[in-house]
Amino acid sequence: MTILCEPAARAGQLSPALGGEVRVVETLGEASRLLSTDPLESLVVVGSAMNLDEALTFTEALRFEQPSVGVVLLRDVVDVVVLTKALRSGVREVVARDDLASLVDACARSRALSAQVSVVPQPRFTEHRQGQVITVFAAKGGCGKTTLAVNLAAVLAAGGERSVCLVDLDLAFGDIGICLRAEPVRTIVHGLGMLGHVDAAGASSLLTNCRPGLSALLAPVEPGDAERVPAGLVTELLEVLPTMFDFVVVDTPSAFSEHVLAAMDASHHHVLLTTPDVPALKNLRVTLDMLDLLSYAHDIRSVVLNRSDAKVGLTMDDIDRVVRSDIRAHVPSSRDVPISVNKGNPIVLDQPKHPVSEAIARFAREHVLAEPAVVAAKSKRWFR
Incomplete structure (x- = not known):
């Protein structure tokens, strides 16, 4: 009608x-x-x-x-x-x-x-508890950051016991919609008119339902729209979405920006991805130093080594000397991962017994679900 x-x-x-x-x-x-x-x-x-x-x-x-x-x-x-x-x-x-x-x-x-x-899951306000915000970041492109974010969100939502929202904060080149074969009818740019008064009903209207228990806030698709999205809108959305979902997983671009820092501020967990090659490890080291300068807590960080079994001339001792931080997950390389991306079905759902799936599920189980949630302290952005 x-x-x-x-x-x-x-x-x-x-x-x-x-x-x-x-x-x-x-x-x-x-x-x-x-x-x-x-x-x-x-x-x-x-x-x-x-x-x-x-x-x-x-x-x-x-x-x-x-x-x-x-x-x-x-x-x-x-x-x-x-x-x-x-x-x-x-x-x-x-x-x-x-x-x-x-x-x-x-x-x-x-x-x-x-x-x-x-x-889309309706808002579930609680007086004593909000959902966790998990920001996935890599300072070098090509590390598999989006793939990790998608599969981590899918693991957390598996079985329908928990509700998860996946936020694509790579506003210019976001691929969450492609990875999940989700039609980007509504994206974050449609929230511009809500700036200053975002609420659960408004946030719900921006979401795309992808699978049972998993919704997504997609990146803009039109050229130039990325520049129209202010960091303030990201801050407001990441205040509201945790009242609606058990977990909010944020995929980010490979560079610090006001939008990324807004996500870092709202996060209970920073997942920092790298691969066993010198440029990626160097950028991870710079990232860790930057987070220290901004006074983010160490205990909410998790370093994840992707393609950990790649034979590229670096030993684990070499990697440890550069990173100087505990590596909480080792995700092996596999040609099945890009195949799953091309199919639009996360490998953790398509092949739950696959070594890659088991590594991501183990990380979620041991370092997301098992650890107490503590929101990040606000960063000291004295350099602006």
Whole structure:
């Protein structure tokens, strides 16, 4: 069922394109009243006769009150200004009024997204406990950071006993969606209109349901969108998401930034990944020194050595001399890992008895689930 907000004289052309039962109203107030009486409604099409500012105000309120309801906005002229304002307010799609084919597609996508939002775990506020935030970081690209983050999240969510949210903070080149074959209909950039007042309902509207117990907050997909996401939005989301999930696993880019530091600040656990090669080990050493300078606690760090069995001329003694920190997990190399990535199915789920899967599961069991959660102290960013 769909609510079409448009004067009756103009609604006749649009109703057939929407399919199914369409309820036509002439004001946004009437649309609000219908929504309040029908919890199953999932789509409102706001016609081009509606005032733009009023339509955006309506959408912003709806996003927090009923995040599973999507709004598709029709305009006589679609330009950059309209698109920017609409997306910031939470409008799912903007379509030219006369483009009926695009309207049909937009409505189908919105309904599919509403179905996903409705199965995202609902906020579970507790007075005494919040979920843990785990940030996975490697200062050198190509170490397998995203693969580790995805598989760690999948292990924690396995069996459906725990709820997990995977956050893709590699805003420019994030691959979480690809690794999980998740359609990036909504991403973190759609939370821009919530800045300053992010709550659980708003955060839920940004999430993509990937598997039972596992949801994801995906990175932007459009060029230039990464620069639009402020670190303040990351801070707010990482305050709200732990009230909704048992674990929040954050995948990061391979460089320190305000966004990464915001995640580090919110974290109960820093998982620092490296591989047995000199550039990666050097960058890990720099990372550890940087975290010391910023006064992050040592006891929330875990160094993980990926491709630990690679024969590259370095011994474990060589690695220990550079790292000067306990290595809590040794993950072997295997061609099965990129195969699992290409399939869009984490290896810990696809092959739970695989040596890589067992290493990641052991790390989760011994150093995430078994250890008490202590949130990181705020960093001393005196260098800014």
